[in-house]
Amino acid sequence: GAVVSQHPSWVICKSGTSVKIECRSLDFQATTMFWYRQFPKKSLMLMATSNEGSKATYEQGVEKDKFLINHASLTLSTLTVTSAHPEDSSFYICSARVGRQNTEAFFGQGTRLTVV
Amino acid sequence: AQKITQTQPGMFVQEKEAVTLDCTYDTSDPSYGLFWYKQPSSGEMIFLIYQGSYDQQNATEGRYSLNFQKARKSANLVISASQLGDSAMYFCAMREGPTGGYQKVTFGTGTKLQVIP
Numbered sequence: 001g002a003v004v005s006q007h008p009s010w011v012i013c014k015s016g017t018s019v020k021i022e023c024r025s026l027d028f029q030a031t032t033m034f035w036y037r038q039f040p041k042k043s044l045m046l047m048a049t050s051n052e053g054s055k056a057t058y059e060q061g062v063e064k065d066k067f068l069i070n071h072a073s074l075t076l077s078t079l080t081v082t083s084a085h086p087e088d089s090s091f092y093i094c095s096a097r098v099g100r101q102n103t104e105a106f107f108g109q110g111t112r113l114t115v116v
Numbered sequence: 117a118q119k120i121t122q123t124q125p126g127m128f129v130q131e132k133e134a135v136t137l138d139c140t141y142d143t144s145d146p147s148y149g150l151f152w153y154k155q156p157s158s159g160e161m162i163f164l165i166y167q168g169s170y171d172q173q174n175a176t177e178g179r180y181s182l183n184f185q186k187a188r189k190s191a192n193l194v195i196s197a198s199q200l201g202d203s204a205m206y207f208c209a210m211r212e213g214p215t216g217g218y219q220k221v222t223f224g225t226g227t228k229l230q231v232i233p
Contacts, residue, residue: 107162
């Protein structure tokens with residue numbers, strides 16, 4: 001089946017630095033990818049929809065300048081957390097749309113970000 | 117109002133028995149999709165089953181079946197013959213929006229299932 005690979009699986013960074021997370025579709029082309037954030041023991045919160053070749057669509061309350069999304073190719077979307085703060089520490093997970101049913105069925109492995 | 121409601125924060129089931137995880141949803145969109153995902157402690161999200169709003173029959177995938185009751189707006193997941201490896205968080209999700217247009221997936225708060233030997 002379709003595979004979505006996310007890298008890195010975990011990262012620790014200092015406050016004020018930026019961190020880039022990659023989401024790749026390994027065996028299919030993904031025109032649309034989604035970025036979620038999951039707080040401990042909580043559900044997934046959609047942050048933004050990443051569209052290849054155009055600007056991402058951000059959900060209400062998500063800071064565009066803080067969470068930069070780039071979808072430069074049909075197989076790669078990146079999420080950059082800029083000027084990271086400890087409150088940005090979370091589990092970030094991407095997914096890609098596949099199939100004729102347009103089901104959002106495949107997720108990356110997730111990235112555990114810890115800002116110290 | 118919550119789009120997706122999972123009222124069971126935690127469930128226990130004996131190994132080899134069946135278990136039903138509840139999910140109700142709220143939408144005015146006539147076209148929508150319902151999903152169930154499994155999230156083990158490792159964090160990855162694993163797709164289990166999908167039900168389209170126009171599908172006439174309940175979806176089934178191996179030991180997983182989705183009890184879709186459209187009038188009641190419920191989409192319960194049934195796991196038959198539970199295995200120890202089924203212990204995980206289970207999320208119900210709904211996709212709304214027109215095909216080809218902007219679509220959004222909303223997740224429930226999850227149910228933690230623990231299978232007891």
